[in-house]
Amino acid sequence: MMNKGIVFLLAALMLLGRQSVGAFEAHGRAGARQAGMGGASVSLADVWSLMNNPAGIAALQSTSAGIAFQNRFFMKELSQRSGVVAMPSSLGTFGLGFTQFGYRLYNENFVRLAYARNLHPNFRAGLGFNYIYVQAGNEYPARQAVAFELGVQQRINRQLSMGAYLFNPARAGISENTNDRLPMVMRFGLGFHFTDQLYGLAEVEKQSDRKPDIRAGLEYQYHQFFLRTGVAVNPSIFNFGMGMHIGSFSIDISAGLHQQLGTTLQAGMQFNLNKVR
């Protein structure tokens, strides 16, 4: 029964893979914390890992949720709303998240269901299923697709950890009329704890239809405050961010500066719903 399900799913993915969208943005990456560090996030483990590398949610100790809002270049048409919730259980951690980008006449919607668990104290893996729905104008039919993704994270030693992530390896399509496909995305990165207060991370991302991007960032913790900065190479963006923890609640803001296009702002908040010991 299970096998049949997988075969059906794969067949569906392959069929969908025949078609689909040009500049598809919402393949993941959400949360104001990663946005303050150049977007490097593949080796981070927090509730937003659900959108960045699902393996990360296996590190959560308690049920957590977060919401974030992003605006690009102060244009209301270019904003993104996202929300995540992740719940650890004895079987592993389950998560559900969404992002919505755009406005009434063009929007990209993204729902992700993820499952992650620790396979070893130093190694965790995650799997996510995505439902993508794109609406463009009133005249055109909405387009949809299903894509899956995989991610792993490993703690190499006390200081160093790695993360790797693969989105849409089956090259799902997103249009019935054209050959537009969702991009395949591969990311690999390292995180390094210089001290308990200073964390640095770097990653490389390759999307099937773009030049590789390199991102790096630093996070500095001062009591319950966080200062962040980072840079992404392609497109070239400098990032700055701040965060604060107040009990089981935390907020983050970030700004990304692009030379020609301007500023991207993002704000987010996270809560831990119940502490497991």
Added chain:
Amino acid sequence: MDRFSKLVIAFLAIGLMVVATPSRAQVVSDSLSRLLGEYLARQLEELAENSDENADFTDLLDAYLYYSEQKIDINGPQVSELEALRLLNSFQMEKLLEYRKRYGLLLSVYELGLIEGFDDATLEVLIPIVTAGDGSRVQRLPGPLTILKRGRNQVLTRFERVLEMREGYRPTTDSALGAKPNSRYLGGPEKYFIRYQFNYRNRIRAGLVMEKDPGEIFLVSQINDTLRSLLTSKPRNGFDFYSAHLFVRDIGVVKALAIGDYHLNFGQGLTLWSGLSFGKSTEPAAIMRYGQGIRPSASLNEALFMRGIATTIAIKRFDISLFYSHRPVDASLMSLTDSLAGEEFLISSIQETGLHRTVSEYNRKHATTFTAYGGRLGYRSRRLEIGYTAYASSTGLAFSPRVYPYNKFRIHNGSNSVQGADFRLVFPHIVGFGEISRSQNGGLAGIAGFTAQPAGFVTLSMAYRNYGINYQNDLSTAFGENTYTNNERGLYGGVVASLAPGWKLTAFADHFSFPWLRYLTDGPSFGRDYYFQLDRRFNRRADAYLRYRTKSRMKDFSDPWNYIDYQVPYTRQSLRFHLNTQPLPGIALRNRIELVHYEEQGKPASVGYLIYQDVIYRPAGKPFELTFRYMLFDAADYDSRLYVYENDVLYAFSIPMFYDRGTRTYLMLRYRAGRSLDFWARIGQTWYADRNIIGSGLETIEGNRRTDFKLQLRYKF
């Protein structure tokens, strides 16, 4: 026998004479230590890529060489020089001062190793140039006779020439010269340089520099009569360039006094900074400038110094500096004939090369003047330094340059005034800095940034700069991409991290844009610069680094069929591996492999690489040292050219550029003939496999080799 051979013989005779006298070969550490040399070489290579070929870096490096000879007392007030020289960062300086406060004076330089943040590499650079003195305050100056008797004197003479015949020196007929007077140089192909320096305990310094560049007049009798009649001023025997200075420090309230040629370095270099600066160096923390105030100038850059008088008076925590400078400037003039007032002249352009080799170059010499006067008021406390700087300047004649859209905002009528305020705020883990400046026409420029140390072994530096398109300042050398401080906006971020003992990571990113046109860039443009370097120190005898850099900018599309020059991006990437080892005592090896890839839209990519092997033989207990390099280079064209630092005679720095295919070799000998006399000889040859003609214009050599030869003598007494 020509004059060249006579000179060689004279030099050799002196050398032999010296060899014959029994020498007490005592090791005096006066050349740069290996690591310091490496550090400077790296900075210079970066600088050479962005400056013109004839730049003389002595100015920038003088202080390093100077302190290699006159050690800095780490217990004394002069220790702050180490920060100005970028040998210590602000955080290390803070730790050193804290250590001194807590444990008293350092008993030995090796005690520096106990201070937090002083790693092996820092110590290795520092120890040869510092001493642990008694930290005593400034003493009263003795009488002038005692000063003269106890002071140290040094005379340096250098002779240089290219051995091959170049077009500009080739014999020709008078009629050909009459038709084309600029087709030959006025003087001979030799370069002569003499420098005298006096120093009394770093308190009183005096110097005299004399120089003749290749092609310039040395003996009037040598000049061809046809050419001589064309010279607008009467030529004189002797050197082409003279510079002298007297510099005194710490006499009562007078902190510094300079008479003659000097430099002014204030704040972040936005309002007033004469001479060169390291610009965008490979050290992210170095984006913050450390203005040293008044410095003596002994440079050969004939257009980048101040001449006159300058002084700094210190009263408690305030510093007041005042200066006046008036120096000749080379310029080409345009005549405005007026039937009533006779002939009048206007400046059409200013030359900064300092070369006076042909009739037209000679006639531009000292055609006008540049006068500047102004001052600075500074306040300094333990945590805060603030300053206000203002000056006014004018040129001797009015300007009437050709106005193109690209220089529309840069040129001005000849007189200008600039004022600016700067600050530096020092805390144990973060240093903030900035400067804002305004020129007479209302143009504004500003820079602000910080350097922070969030963990003991990680330094993060960031700076934002915005130099207005109409900001005008001839004496500004601020951090940035542009040669002139204007028309630029940029955000820079860099990090240096010690990942593990012996491993160091340096990386920076710089995004910049030019809102107005630039030379050969007929539109607003932007660029990016990324740098990544991993340093590995294996032990005291071996270290290596791997570096990758990619830099993109924009320029006009070079298609002759295009009537509209739109902007296309070009990217230069370089990858370098460099290894230093000392396999045996007295033998040091250096290896480098470098690859350059240049890509411009609409053109095929161009690739260049080089590989070299250096051998440095420095036998213990022997008075000589040999340096040898063999290098292969192969670069498709000028776009993929490579810059390489070469070891040179002391006080000379060469960072030649290579493209096409060939080899470069050089051999240098240093001989220490006793305590007071040193002798250097250097011969280098570039051989091209794919050329029959080297160079262009008057520098053309018919052949595929270019051989340069240098001799230098230094006498200390």
